[in-house]
Amino acid sequence: MQNEELELQQEKSPEQGKTGKDAPVHVPHKKDAHANPAAPPNKQASVAKRTDSFLYGIPQLGLSRVERQVPLNEPPPMPANADLKYLGKPTPRYDGVAKVTGAGKYTADVYLPGMLYARMVGAGVPHARVLAIDTTAAERYPGVRAVHVIQHVLGNAELRDPSKERPSRYPIVRYMGQPMAAVAATSQAAADEAAALVKVQYDPMGFVVDRDAARATDAPSVYPGPADQGGTAGGGGGPANVPQVGNVHGPERKNVGDVARGFAESDVVVEGEYYTQVQTHSALETHGVVADWKAEELTVYASTQGTSSVRNELSEIFKLPKSKVRVITEYMGGGFGAKFGAGNEGVVAVELSRKAKAPVRLMLDRREEHIASNRPDSHQKLKIGAKRNGTLTAIQLTSYGTAGVGTGAGTAGPATNMYNCPNLLTEEYDVFINAGPGAAFRAPGHPQGCFALEQAIDDLAEKLDLDPLEFRGRIDDSPARKVERQIILEKTDWRNRHRAGADPGPIKRGIGLSQSVWYRFVNLNSSCEVRISKDGSVELMSAVQDIGGGTKTMLAQVVAEEFGIPPQSVVIRIGDTRYPIGPDSGGSVTTGSISPAARNAAHQAKQHLLAAIAPSLGVAPDQLEFKDGRVSVASDPSRSYSLRQAAAKMPTDEVSARATRVPDYTRDKITYGGVDYVELAVDTETGRVHVERVLGVHDCGRPMNPLGVISQINGGILQGISYALFEQRIMDRGKGYMLNADLENYKILGAREVPQIDVILIENYIAQSSTDAAGIGESAGIIALAAAIGNAFYNATGVRMRRLPMTPARVLAALGKTDQEMHA
Amino acid sequence: MSEMITATRCRCLRSKSSYGAFGEDLEALESTIGATTTYWCLKTMGKAGPDEHYVHKSLCRDGRPCYESGNEE
Amino acid sequence: MNRFTFVDCTTVAEALDHLKQGSVAKAGGIDLLDLMKDGIVSPSMLVNIRRVKELHGIETSEQGLSLGPLTTLSELAAHPVIQKTYTALSDAASHAATPQIRNMATVGGNLMQRQRCWYFRSSEYNCLRKGGSECFAQKGENQYHAIMGNEICAMVHPSSTAVPLMAFGAQVELTSKKGKRTVPLNEFYIRPDESLLDETVVKSDELITRILVPAPAAGTRSAYQKYGEKESFDWPLADAGVVLVMDGNTCRSASIVMGVAAPTPLHAKAAEVVLAGKTIDEATARAAGKAAVDSATPLEQNGYKVQLFHTVVYRTILLASGQLKRDPSAVGGMA
Structure with missing residues (x-):
């Protein structure tokens, strides 16, 4: 089992490369028939089928038709967007007026009769055993109806290392702000005041909040003990036990071909290190729920990306049948990946509601929101080899990143999936620190990975004396991105761009681009x-x-x-699990x-x-x-x-x-993507970077509502610029406290940082479902923008930006205007 | 295969992929996009399990003291 | 809980009746409410002066400007005489914070806002300014901190309007029940080496009742420029106000003030000396910019601010002299 899985991983990259080579558009993944030998090729194999002829391909490359076996009750194949009346036509938001007038009720707008307001109590130290929690004063505070303390649920579990982890009623604190308790009261003010009265007695331990410092052998351990208790031998599939040494978990490794041989065969090699920062989700609506525990049914209004995931977890945790858990999300104020499942706050709110016998509203405050989740940072070492003819021979990526007290800081997606390369070695390490946990964040790992990969590809093009756009055409088999690059050539002044650093004055202009890749799930x-x-x-x-x-x-x-x-x-x-x-x-x-x-x-x-x-x-x-x-x-x-x-x-x-939903008609591996083009100006005397224009050309199967798709891409581009230039979590190394857990010092792009943005969508008919639709959330600019800005920065200045965000401090350091290096 | 692997994971291990974010072929697709999955434990709703070690698909399996089988009996 | 009484006043006399130790005047409430919510100050009484009519209004005369301290930043920015004659002041007012904040924030409150330092502004840290024994910025995260006068406390004063007002030689009229006194803005702010617990000369029973800006000499030109990490809603990393008295192309005298370089707005005296009597051109402006930062003592993470002040001083000089039409790094793309 394990061997088969490894084999599957090894074959992924080259096979991905072959996709689309011998046809104008996608062809079935050749390994698909036996990609998953333990499972039937199609779970619905017993369903009676008919053969239909479907539209296929990208209009710019010429549409064709393809035959598919589809279940008998599938509707007839859908024509091209041009032949439809409503789909594919720009359609104003169904609930736009309700949203802007306030008529639409978000979770924080829900008021139920007798509803209480809750506030969490967060840990006041970054790493400690908890000796005692005294809630007496909080319980006595006027208006308080319930207090809940998060206790150790040891169950049948044993401590890993009893010598280091004395049993306690309370979980170990591993980051400042870690949820410890909560209070529900008749007003938010009373809940806030009472929460501040909960007294916690700590037995502090050493801590570390800096990724580099955490890698040192003598760094305080976030999780002590060797990782020797994982799966038992022969315990079935799943990845092999991943090593843990000190605060470093990893590597999680992918190995295709032989990179040593690949580099030996190369004519040109580029090698570089890249650093990206921690980005917090900063959704306008913080995480939160209104929980209403009643004997007959638990009702939870949740700010969630998944009504079903909330129901699943609350049902499991509270041992309730799913039929007695109802989750409602009528309007949602953003999640970006951080809002799956019930969340700690969701479970706590239900506990409080059960204790108080009243509905409880628990919305995180902005500080809690910044600490609850983030996009992990990264330190990547990337090496790529190529031949003179512009084919890649090897890609080797080593990355260290921190998801705080969790894992998931990998960056290898783009290096693995974007380009055709026979030899690939990626090694991803997670570094634990005493800071808030990482979470999925709009294309996890991909903005980080692209920041390294797409700048390295530009460097490689320069060494090969090739136009970076033309070079990508040689190593990228995606037909969609081929069309997207062509559109950028037609719509911009790409061919006339100047050599790097050509502008004479202090203000230097440049243009650059980057590609992105995402996957059909x-x-x-x-x-x-x-x-x-x-x-x-x-x-x-x-x-x-x-x-x-x-x-x-x-x-x-x-x-x-x-x-x-x-x-x-x-x-x-929609947004109600009763449906x-x-x-x-x-x-x-x-x-x-x-x-x-x-x-x-x-x-x-x-x-x-x-x-x-x-x-x-x-x-x-x-x-x-x-x-x-x-x-x-x-x-x-x-x-x-x-x-x-x-x-x-x-x-x-x-x-x-x-x-x-029936399964896709075939089991092709399908990726989505986009190419984002950036024009910018760099003030080399202030280190300020102004993005002046972005052209994004993107694909997402059949665009269902171009207005909505473009709106998402606009948002992704803006979030990408914000990530590239402004956003960063700043931890105080002295105390382990997040210094900018607000929207004043955590800097997010505003109206004056918005460039001219043009978005062009291409249609890509893939003949996979009765609508052929696909998503756009991840490949909507966030993946490519930092890299595109990096490439444009290089074109402007002749200097490679290797650190994000590109603030004046980092830009002036990169330009040699100050001898201080900001750590990222 | 995906079902069998899922079964060896602790029933309290959760991630975005628990909710279909990577479709059916969980294991294969999860690794496609790099080691980016962030996990949490349903018993603690945090990144540490009840045994105070971190949660991860490679660790939350049979043999860990807090492991619970996902198979209904 | 931060319980306080709220007194609504309509006259200065009424306000002065309530101003004493423990009470605090509330104008726009922009900084005060933040400080209260963050647990940094807990006044027992808020004396609301927003409805005191005599503290509103902009008067212009041959003697100069007389600003009611409740003049909002929006009003300052939009006033035609200020735009023409006190250009640096309207520029500064129009670049502070956000349009919404500028509609609420008053010039008196802008001068009186507390310094910026995330250690000072978090109740987690008991810093020198709060009676503690440590300046956490010295060895901590100090990328936004002072590069001059920072040996004891490295906070910066972010008032956008203080910078041009000081460059114009403004005076602040303070009124208490004992009477009035007038303090030059130059002497308004207290440096950390003078006192750590007082940031301005304003006593707890005093109210700013007027801000007076002398009429500029003939040939005066001025400009203000601010650089933040971003343009929308950001604190300055560096800002400068420059007032030049010109005789043709020759600078008779220069008044140059740097904003967030030090714990208080600071005259760049060395730069002023460089310009006096010189023809203003790019070379002299750059020389002045360099002189402005010669005495800088940056901390571990804010060395880049030295370069930023060098740039902001030289470019603001060129803006004031008219040799630069707009800062090439200004909003809306670079020139």
Whole structure:
């Protein structure tokens, strides 16, 4: 098992490279048939199928057709966007007005009768055993209704190293602000005041909050004890036990071919080190819930990316049947990866609600939000070899990053998946420090990895005396990115860019670009119900949440297209686990997963409608056709009815259908991407970098709502600029305290930092589902911008920026204007 | 394969990938994007397990003292 | 809990009745509320002076400017006479904080805001300024701290308007029940080596009742420039106000003030000397910029601010003299 998995990993990169080589667009992954020998190639293999002919490819490269086996109840293949009425057309946000007028209720807007307000108590030291927690004063504070202390749930567990970890009622504190207790009171002010009265007695331990310092052999240990207790021998699959030495966990290693041989065969090698910073999620809406524990049902309003994930965890933790846990997320103020599951605060709020016998609202404050989650930092060493003809021979990446007290600081995705290279070795290490934990953050690892990879590719192009864009064409097999690079050539002055550092004065301008890569994942926990009432009104229901990307709008378009009625007339009810299960929004899966379920449900509801009214029209159902919003008798076009007229003929008040996502039609490995182009100016006397223009050219299968997709890309580009130039967590090494856990000193790009942004979408028909839709969240600029800015910076100044963010301090250091180096 | 591997993970180990972020082929796809998965433990809702060691897919398996099988009995 | 009484006043006399140890005047409330929420100050009484009419208003005369301390930064920025004659002041007012804050923030409050230092402004740290025994910035995270006069305490004073007001030789009128006194802005702020517990000369029973700016001499030109890490809502990393009295191309005298270089706004005297009597050109401006930072003593992480002040001083001189139309690094792209 383990061997097979290793083999699979080794084969991934070159196979990825072959994708699309012998056809204008994607071809099936050659290993797919036996990629997963323990599982059937298709779990739905027993389902009866038919063969349909699908649109395939990218218009700029010429569309073709491809045949697919699809389940019998799939709707007919969807035509190109050009031939559709509502899908693929810019459609204003379904709930835009509600959002900007305040009518839309976010979690923090939920007020329930008798609701209490809660505040967490965070650890006041970065590393300590907890000797005692005294809640007496908090409990006596006027208005306090419940206090909850997080206790050690040792259960049947034993301590790893009893000599170092004396048993305690309370978990060990490993970072400042770690949740320890919480208070619920009749007002937020009372809860805040009472929380400050909880007294904790610590037995402090040594701590470290600096990644480099944490790697030293004599650094204080965040997790003591050797990692020798992992899986038992022969315990089945999963990765081999990953070593832990001191605070360093790793490497997690991928090895393809032989990099030593690859470098020996190369004509040119580039090698460099790159440093990226910790970025906090800083969603406008902090993490939080309103929890309402009742004997008959637990109801939780949650600011979450996954209603289903919250229900799953609360059900497991509180030993409740899922049928008695209801999670609601009607409006969501951003998550960026940090809001999966119930969260510590979610569990605490439920505990408080259960104790107080009242609904409890617990929203993190901004400081807690900054500490609760982040994008890990990185220190990457990247070496790439190439031949004179511009083919890659070897990529070797070693990266160290810190996700605070957790793991997940890897950066190898781009190096592994972007380019065609026969020899690859990546070694990823996690470094533990006494700081808030990392979490998934919009394309985990990829902005970091791209910052190194895409700058190194530019360096390599220079050494090979090749245009960086043309060089990428030689090593990148993605047909989508090929088209995207071509569009950038056509729409910009790329060919006339000057040599690096050519401007004479202190202000130097430059242009640069970077590519991005993301992957198609599909979540089959994606169901919709579509209901038609006798008055002709249509509604869709699903537990899927709209985390801000525009899921409601997109679903309205899907249903509208199927019925031939305007999207505004479709009612979308989502974000409630009482509806059919929906996918959690992460990994850019939402649109690609839920839209086929929506279309299929709409299509089937339509069939039910035709079947229901056929008897009253005196024809067989198959003689009825539904087109352009009208039901007609095929043999007698004069007998034509609007949806409203047709529905009125139903013998019952309602018909409905429910559909669940079927697996993609093939098991191709499919990636998405984009190429982002940047123009900027560097003031070499102040170290200030002004991004002046961005052109993003992106693909995401069939763009469902170009307005929504472009909006997400705009956001990704802005978040990418903000990451590249401004954002950084600053820890006080003396005390382990985050000094800028606010929105004043944690600097996020504002209106004056917004450049001219142009976004161009390409259509990429992949013939994988009844909508062919895909997500855009991850590949929407955040991955590529820091690298594109780095490359443009080099073009401007002739100096390579190896550290983020590119603040005046770091830029002036890189330019040799100060002898101090800011550590990142 | 993915189901078998998932079964060897502790039922209290969670990550974004527990909720379909990497589709069906969890193990294969999870490693595709690099070692970027952040885990948490349902017993502690934190990065340390009940035994005060960190949680990770390589550690939260049969043999760890706090391990709980994901298989329903 | 930080319990306090709130007194709403409509006259100066009424406000003075309440101003004493433990109470504090509240104008726009921008900095004060932050300090209270962060647990840095806990006044027992807030004396709200926002509705005191006599403290509002901008008066211009041949003698100069008389500013009511409740004049908002937006009003300063938009005033045509200030834009024309006291250009550095309107520039500074228009670049502080955000439009929303400028609509609330008053010039008196802008002068009275406390210094910036994340150690000072966090209740986690009992620093020298709060009666503790340590300046945490000296060996800590000090990238935004002072590069001059920083041996004892390395906080910086971020008042945007103090910089040009000091360069223009402004005076502050202080009123208490005992009477009025006038203090040059030059002597308004107290350096750490003078006292760690007082930051200005304003006593607890005093109120700023007027800010007086003398009429500039003939041939005066001025400019202000600020560099932050970003333009939208950011504190300055470096800012400078320059007032030049010109005779043709020759600078008769120069007044140059640097903002966040030190714990108080600071005259760049060495730079002023370089310019006096000289023809202003890029070379003299750069020489003045260099002189301005000659005495800098940067900490471990803020050496880059030396370069920033060198640049901001030389460019602001050129802006004031009219030889630079706009800072090439200014908002809206570089020239």
